[in-house]
Amino acid sequence: MKLAVVGGGSTYTPELIDGFARLRDTLPIEELVLVDPAADRLELVGGLARRIFAKQGHPGRIVTTSDLDAGVADADAVLLQLRVGGQAARNQDETWPLECGCVGQETTGAGGLAKALRTVPVVLDIAERVRRTNPDAWIIDFTNPVGIVTRALLQAGHKAVGLCNVAIGFQRKFARLLDVTPGEVHLDHVGLNHLTWELGVRLGGPDGENVLPKLLAEHGDAIADDLRMPRAIVDRLGVVPSYYLRYFYAHDEVVRELGTKPSRAAEVAAMEKELLAMYGDPALDEKPALLAKRGGAFYSEAAVDLASSLLGSGGTPVQVVNTYNRGTLPFLPDDAVIEVQARVDGTGATPLAVPELDPLYAGLIAHVTAYEDLALEAALRGGRDRVFEALLAHPLIGQFEYAEALTDKLIAHNREHLAWA
Structure with missing residues (x-):
């Protein structure tokens, strides 16, 4: 089995390598290719990756290359984890969205649209190059904004599934609180990427006992603290929203906070510099503890589970993924991409049925889906008017004056990445 990781020079990658090494019986990789145009980073990450494999006794071969076509040739699956434009x-x-009083974040609001505009054309080019030489390869997308990117891939006819680590993070957290193994915890996870709610927490499987009320009653303070939301709000909802919902439920508060401290990107850039220095140490043969602060917790385990199910080597039958709606949420079009529990096998991902959603959640899902429709259109076809319409449609913006100003700022800051600008 051969896997390729595009964006393999990311400081995330040792987390992925550690999972591949630990879970080698689930996903028996013979060759792993790390692909990245940044040769200096790739050398550091690749060296640590080989040492991790060696320490844990993994027999697979790790190859590094800046040649995308060579790297993905004959791969059974290609994982995408790239960041167009980097931390800058x-x-x-x-x-820049903060200058208009709007949240500045890399996956939602105006910043999320900017990332989509930069990313979608690059990802589609990569996918086409994979398909030319390797049409049977699965594409696993971890590149944000995952929902929009995955929809672009699926609409172009690629064999693609989107992946996020939010659900597996909740699963592991709830398992610790309940003192059970993660495999015993099944989430009623519903929504769009970075716009989801845990409507239930079931023990033993999709039809198991719902222990969410017990979790909230006994551990509500800890859960609310992790979400950075008031306990009273979580209790009132009776569900556990993704921490990304704070951008919607407490938008103005978040904007005030963001205006008083360095950006998360600045923090991550400093962290990456330190991590890369560590990766260059020939004595280091495991992922460093600092990597946990970088983000992407449990990404490796989710990726192994998904890849092994798609490639027929094992994996959990039901997983949270991003895939076509196909009637699962009846108020959305079939080709909307949703993030829900799905049955995953060699044919792809088939969403499980979900109960009728309260309008409190369905309304926001529908609103953001409409924005994503316009965002994808802008990413595929370009043009100032399409950017403006997407911004005006976003529930975190929605005002003519803001949308006009943000359109100008978005184009000015991203001109080098926009072929049409």
């Missing part, structure tokens, strides 16, 4: 572009996404 992310820093812009997180700062």
